[in-house]
Structure formats: structure tokens, C-alpha cells
Amino acid sequence: MSPRSPYDGVVLAAPHSTAYQRYSTDTAHVWLARALKGTLDAAGLRKDQIDGLSVASFTLFPDSAVGLTQHLGLGLRYLDSIPMGGASGIVGLRRAARAVQAGDASIVACIAGDTNQIDSFRKLLSSFSRFAMDASYPYxxxxxxxxxxxxxxxxxxxxxxxxxxxxxxxxxxxxxxxxxxxxxxxxxxxxxxxxxxxxxxxxxxxxxxxMPCAGAEAFLVMTEDTAVQQGLPFxxxxxxxxxxxxxxxxxxxxxxxxxxxxxxxxxxxxxxxxxxxxxxxxxxxxxxxxxxxxxxxxxxxxxxxxxxxxxxxxxxxxxxxxxxxxxxxxxxxxxxxxxxxxxxxxxxxxxxxxxxxxxxxxxxxxxxxxxxxxxxxxxxxxxxxxxxxx
The missing domain is CATH 3.40.47.10 (Thiolase/Chalcone synthase)
Structure with missing residues (x-):
């Protein structure tokens, strides 16, 4: 295996967590928008200053990450959707960092979250995977x-x-x-x-x-120079x-x-x-x-x-x-x-x-x-x- 390339020059900043709720009638879009606004506010940035977005969510359906960009009014040159549940944060971080390092994006917002309506969890489980649909859920x-x-x-x-x-x-x-x-x-x-x-x-x-609940989390990936210019801890x-x-x-x-x-x-x-x-x-x-x-x-x-x-x-x-x-x-x-x-x-x-x-x-x-x-x-x-x- 070849040596792994370091992430020189790329940093993480502006962590944000929304307050969680046990149940919510809001859509996933609302929770993700709150998280995005929170991380941008923490960095002192406007949404038109980011050009990358990484999204992880189970309850965006029937929308996808690209549909979310229209809801949020974002114009991007890098977009990723990470449907990997509990591994999404690490995977999103890795991919966003390499995109910034390669110059494919300048600032990537990594956001993840879901709503939790009364029947959300049952609906999610019923169609979680082909294994679940065929071998588990029917029983x-x-x-x-x-x-x-x-x-x-x-x-x-x-x-x-x-x-x-x-x-x-x-x-x-x-x-x-x-x-x-x-x-x-x-x-x-x-x-x-x-x-x-x-x-x-x-x-x-x-x-x-x-305990399933509604909420969202976010952070930004950017160059170290950008973080210094913004005066951000990184x-x-x-x-x-x-x-x-x-x-x-x-x-x-x-x-x-x-x-x-x-x-x-x-x-x-x-x-x-x-x-x-x-x-x-x-x-x-x-x-x-x-x-x-x-x-x-x-x-x-x-x-x-x-x-x-x-x-x-x-x-x-x-x-x-x-x-x-x-x-x-x-x-x-x-x-x-x-x-x-x-x-x-x-x-x-x-x-x-x-x-x-x-x-x-x-x-x-x-x-x-x-x-x-x-x-x-x-x-x-x-x-x-x-x-x-x-």
C-alpha cells in the first residue's frame, strides 16, 4: 500500500449543533438549513461564499442533495451525498478535505441531520436496504x-x-x-x-x-489561509x-x-x-x-x-x-x-x-x-x- 498523502493546508472550523427535539413536524430540509446557517454564522460567512456542500440525511426523500441546493439557494461547484449513517461524518470530512486540497472547492459546508416525525423511524426501517425488506422487516x-x-x-x-x-x-x-x-x-x-x-x-x-430524534450538525472545510483570514479557530x-x-x-x-x-x-x-x-x-x-x-x-x-x-x-x-x-x-x-x-x-x-x-x-x-x-x-x-x- 502506498503511503497516504497528508492533508496539508486543509483545516476544519465553525462546528455547530442544533438543539435536538424528540419529535418534529419540520422536514429534514429545515433542520439541515438551520445547521448550515449556524456554521456560516459561526464563521462570519454568507451562503454565497461557500462553493461546496456535503450532505448526509435519511429523510430528505423525495429530494436529494441536489434538490436541497435549490431549496437553500446555493450555487456550487462541489456537491456530495454521503448515505453512510454513522460513518458519514468521517467519510464526508475525507472527501471534502481532498476537494479543497485539489482546488475543486474553496469552502465546503458539511451538514448532516434528519427530522423525526411520529412514524419516521418505522418507515425508515421498512425500506432501509434490500436485506431489511426481504429478510428482516417482513418477520x-x-x-x-x-x-x-x-x-x-x-x-x-x-x-x-x-x-x-x-x-x-x-x-x-x-x-x-x-x-x-x-x-x-x-x-x-x-x-x-x-x-x-x-x-x-x-x-x-x-x-x-x-433514542431517535430530530436535529442536525455542521462544520466547514477550508484552507488554513482562509481560516486565518477569517480569524477562525481551526x-x-x-x-x-x-x-x-x-x-x-x-x-x-x-x-x-x-x-x-x-x-x-x-x-x-x-x-x-x-x-x-x-x-x-x-x-x-x-x-x-x-x-x-x-x-x-x-x-x-x-x-x-x-x-x-x-x-x-x-x-x-x-x-x-x-x-x-x-x-x-x-x-x-x-x-x-x-x-x-x-x-x-x-x-x-x-x-x-x-x-x-x-x-x-x-x-x-x-x-x-x-x-x-x-x-x-x-x-x-x-x-x-x-x-x-x-
Whole structure:
């Protein structure tokens, strides 16, 4: 494999999150427009000053990304649509950065989000993929809960993990969410609460599951010179990886695509897991966060529970994790869930995270995971980000 080219001269700036809502009668267009306006306002830019757009959304239908440009009144020379769920943020970042680096765009707005009307989630699941339509949905499988229950059960059986091991992730994230004014979960969560929660799909219970909601996230990709001219705090991209359908022959998913490329990620970044001031994993279910800690080199395969038992995962701890509360406590705004950790990481390493700020944060790891297709997630990615003073 040839060496990966660095992202010299390209930076990320102007992170923005909309306030989430459990349900909304607004369209996805409204939520995405709010996010776009928020990131442009943060940068002091007008919409006619951007010439690129990257969109991730499940509920834009019957519109597409190109239809959205007309709704928003944008004239662009770069347009991308990333239908990869929880991996969309990393994939969108990578592609937008290369477009700016090549001169195919000057400023790219990366936006992601969805609405959540009363029946949105059922409609999404019923036509999510051909696998879902043919092999799962007709039999009343109940959505991703049952799929992740199988993965969680297999992980527990293979490596001896307990529900308490997953509970540590959920309890710490709730503590972080209580600092985040945009998080939907506002009630403290104890380990006893977690263990006593209503069963959903054995061994998964209520607090292992994300809550769908409406919302959107956004950031800008531009040259470092542009960020300096605008007076914007910015983030450099030290390294990234992306992989799809990484291990098709595995009988059940106990590893993700990160495991294929983890050495390339850290080699490109010139850093190591121990150098990270915070970690943002994609957390639709806690078992997936456990896989990311292992596959991204923080510990060996199956060692995640032992590794995390000695760690404080809160904002003030020794391994701050999902500092906004993550999806498990902030909410899952559709495709915006794949941006949540990334946008929070941008705030963190630029010192703009406010009540969730990790003291002295300069290096962050963000990972994404998406598109569970019958029995496994197909898309994965990760990025190492550094603050301008790092």
C-alpha cells in the first residue's frame, strides 16, 4: 500500500449543533438549513461564499442533495451525498478535505441531520436496504435492537464481558450529557438504574439503545489561509481511515473495518492512542464503542472490558469519552449521529466546548460506524484531529 498523502493546508472550523427535539413536524430540509446557517454564522460567512456542500440525511426523500441546493439557494461547484449513517461524518470530512486540497472547492459546508416525525423511524426501517425488506422487516424483527442484541450476546459469550462493563460506558456518558444543554437525556443514570432497566432484546435493555430524534450538525472545510483570514479557530487533520464491508467472512461481527487500517491511521498521524486527550466513538449501542476501543489500538481484541474498568470516561476523567453524552444520552438525529462526535471533537480541540470542555484538549480521536445491513455494520472510519497549537 502506498503511503497516504497528508492533508496539508486543509483545516476544519465553525462546528455547530442544533438543539435536538424528540419529535418534529419540520422536514429534514429545515433542520439541515438551520445547521448550515449556524456554521456560516459561526464563521462570519454568507451562503454565497461557500462553493461546496456535503450532505448526509435519511429523510430528505423525495429530494436529494441536489434538490436541497435549490431549496437553500446555493450555487456550487462541489456537491456530495454521503448515505453512510454513522460513518458519514468521517467519510464526508475525507472527501471534502481532498476537494479543497485539489482546488475543486474553496469552502465546503458539511451538514448532516434528519427530522423525526411520529412514524419516521418505522418507515425508515421498512425500506432501509434490500436485506431489511426481504429478510428482516417482513418477520417483525423490530429494527436494529435485535441485531445488536445478537452482536452483544456474542461479544459477551466470546470475551466474558458483563452488562456492568457496558453499563460503565452508558453511566459515564449520561454524566457528560448532564453538562450538555442540547442533550435530550437530563436525568442522572446510576449503575443500579442501568441494570434494572426494562429489557428490550436480551441482553440489551433500555439504556443500551439510542433514542431517535430530530436535529442536525455542521462544520466547514477550508484552507488554513482562509481560516486565518477569517480569524477562525481551526483543527488540522492528522490522519484518517475509511473501510467498507471489511470482514465479510466473519460469521458474526466482533471487529470492524478499523482493524484493517489502524496501523495506517496512527502512522499517518504520527501519534498513538495514549496521546489522545479525548475519544469520540460512534455509540448507537455500547458494544460498538467497545469494538472501537479495541480495533483502534487502545487495547487488544476482547480486552475492552478490562481496559475500561480502570478508566474514568467522564469529561474530567483520565479518558474522556463521548463528552457531549454521545447518542446514548444526547440523542440520535438520524444521519446527524455520525457527525455528533466529530462536531464535539472540533469544539474540544479549539477550546469552544463550554460546559463539556476537556481541560487542555489538543488531540482527539473520532470514529464512525454505520449501515447495519441485516447482520453487521458495513461502513467504518476514523480521524485523528489536532488543534492549531498542538
Amino acid at each position: 417483525g424483527y423490530g429494527g436494529p435492537n435485535s441485531m445488536f442484541a445478537l452482536l452483544t450476546d456474542a461479544y459477551m459469550d466470546t470475551y466474558g464481558a458483563t452488562r456492568e462493563d457496558f453499563g460503565r460506558l452508558c453511566v459515564a456518558q449520561r454524566d457528560n450529557a448532564l453538562r450538555n444543554p442540547n442533550a435530550l437525556m437530563k436525568k442522572p443514570l446510576t449503575m443500579d438504574d442501568y441494570l434494572a432497566a426494562r429489557p428490550i432484546s436480551d441482553p440489551i435493555a433500555l439504556f443500551d439503545c439510542v 483543527v488540522r487533520i492528522a490522519g484518517t481511515i475509511e473501510r467498507h464491508n471489511a470482514f465479510p467472512d466473519d460469521p458474526i461481527q466482533l471487529r470492524g473495518g478499523w482493524a484493517r487500517d489502524v496501523d495506517d491511521l496512527w502512522s499517518m498521524a504520527g501519534l498513538a492512542p495514549i496521546d489522545m486527550d479525548l475519544v469520540q466513538t460512534y455509540d448507537d449501542y455500547p458494544v460498538i464503542s467497545m469494538l472501537q476501543f479495541e480495533d483502534l489500538g487502545f487495547c487488544g481484541k476482547g480486552e475492552g472490558p478490562d481496559f475500561l474498568r480502570d478508566k474514568d470516561l467522564t469529561v474530567t476523567g483520565d479518558l474522556p469519552h463521548n463528552t457531549s453524552g454521545g447518542q446514548l444520552s444526547a440523542g440520535q438525529a438520524g444521519a446527524g449521529g455520525g457527525y455528533l462526535g466529530l462536531v464535539e471533537a472540533l469544539r474540544q480541540v479549539t477550546g469552544q466546548a463550554g460546559p463539556t470542555q476537556v481541560a487542555g484538549a489538543k488531540h482527539a480521536l473520532v470514529s464512525g460506524f454505520g449501515m447495519i445491513n441485516y447482520d453487521r455494520g458495513l461502513c467504518s472510519g476514523a480521524a485523528v484531529l489536532t488543534g492549531e497549537a498542538a
